Amino acid sequence: MSPPSRAETFPAHTPAVSQIFTTVLSQGPLTRLELSRRTGLSPAAVTKAVRPLIEAGYLVEDVAEDAPPALGRPATLVRVDGGRALFIGIKVTGDEIIGVLTDLRCRILVVRHLPLPGRTPQQVLAATTGLVGELLTEADGMDVTVMGLGVAVSGDVDRAEGAVRYSPFLEWRDVPLAELAAMATGLPVTVDNDVRALTVAEQWFGAGVGLSDFAVVTVGAGIGCGLVVHGRVVAGAHGVAGEIGHVTVDPAGPLCHCGNRGCVEAIAGDAALVREVRAATGTEVADAAEVLELAHRGVAAAREAYARAGDAIGRGIATVANLLGPERVIISGEGLAAYDLFAEQIRAAFHAAAFGSAAECDLRTRPLPFDEWARGAAATAIQSFIGSEPVRARSTP
Ligand SMILES: [Zn+2]
Structure with a gap:
């Protein structure tokens, strides 16, 4: 296995180059004129940013073929060469890690799942190293260099500090x-919160494109x-933003693991559903899958637990809508x-x-399997590679 080339870097880490690249990545192929229209950059600035990337x-x-000719010449479209570089994305869950090998367009080429023997950092790191090794071998067979690794983990993750x-x-903690992952794999590593990573994938390739x-x-x-605010994934000044799970919807509600009462998660998280159905029925309930089964069988306590969960989630989403006025959730x-x-x-x-009109926000459901979350992790590695980091208040000039 040849070691990945660490010397190769993206041509220019200017905001214009990153913006042009991500616009072509998520919306291309595009003409330079259309790129100028969509990014708000001047045609001259677009030409200047595109040149080193080509x-x-x-x-x-x-x-x-079908675009009108520009200035008498046939119009040319600019697109990302997916085969130019590869990336690896890893999503860590409680019982397994999911790894994907993607191309530069973040298209999934290989998916691997590996069960975790436990959740300690050592166990997760060992599994990650093993899975990355397998994916690097796959990449070797394609004769394309892996430029970065993204790892997505739930919780409070400081991406800037890794x-x-x-x-x-x-x-x-x-x-x-x-x-640790960079030492173990020899790759540049980006670590981010898993939901933020998924959000990057949705922004670039999913239901958030163009919003x-x-x-x-x-x-x-x-x-x-x-x-996503003004086209940028928000990380917040402390790396914690969008903690909708700990928005209080009932100050007299059940105790949350965060120490407060009546958080959305304390009412609507899997553990809350299990706890409520246990308490109401006096029977042992193993997990959320069993609560779901009971509810589908018509067991009133399970159906009521879901109804309360739905109410809490709806209130949480309304809080997001009232604060930020997103076009879509x-x-x-x-x-x-x-x-x-x-x-x-x-x-x-x-x-x-x-x-008011915050209620006009489009609520849309999207089943996104863990492969998509791992793809999001690969997208964060692409972001780091092209120098397009999320907004972080204290690093904003
Ligand atoms: Zn809480």
Whole structure:
């Protein structure tokens, strides 16, 4: 296995070059004129940004067959050469890690799942190193260099520092994961919150393409939220933004693992559903899958737990809509399997709590399997490679 070339870097880390590249990546192929229109950059600035990207082989030109000729010459379209570079994305869950090898267009070429023997940083790192090794071997066979690794982890993740500050789900505190994974794999590593990583994938390739302001809300073990404001994924000044799971919807509600009462997650997270049905029925309930089964069989306590969860999620989404006014909220996560049980309550609570035209926000459900989350992790590695980091208040000039 040949070591990845660390010397090769993206041609220019200017905001214009990153913006042009991501616009072509998510919306291309495009003519330079159309790129100018969509980015708001002058035609001259577009030409200047495109040139080094073509010279380095990251962008290529095609003659447009159906576009009108420009200035008497056939119009040329600019697109990303997907085969120019490869990336690896890893999504860490409680019981397995999911790895994808993608091309520069973030198209998934290979997917691998590996069960985790446990959740300690050492165990996750060892599994990650093994899986990355397998994917590097695949890349070797394609004769294309892997330029970066993205790892997506739930919880409070400081992307700039490459550290997982606090992951309640994994029970980690202050793990310098980027540094450890870089030493183990020899690749440049980007570590980000998993919902933010998924949000990048949705912004570039999913239901967020072309939207300036949208949110991704994930429902499952935890309730997460990724935010895009003015076209940028928001990380917040402290790396924590969009913690919809810990928005209080009932101050007298159940205790949350964060120490507060009545958080959305304390009512609508998987653990909350299990706890409520146990308490109401006095019977042992193993997990959220069993609550779902009970609800589908018509067990009242399970159906009521989902109704309350839907109400809490709807209120949480209304809070996001009232604060940021997104055009769309994409609802996803493994909890979508139960969507028929709480869709009505989510919408009703959202409409009741959304202020004025914030209620016009388009609520859309998208089943996104963990492969897509891993693809999001690869997208964060592409972001780092092209120098397009998320907004972070204290680093904004
Ligand atoms: Zn909480």
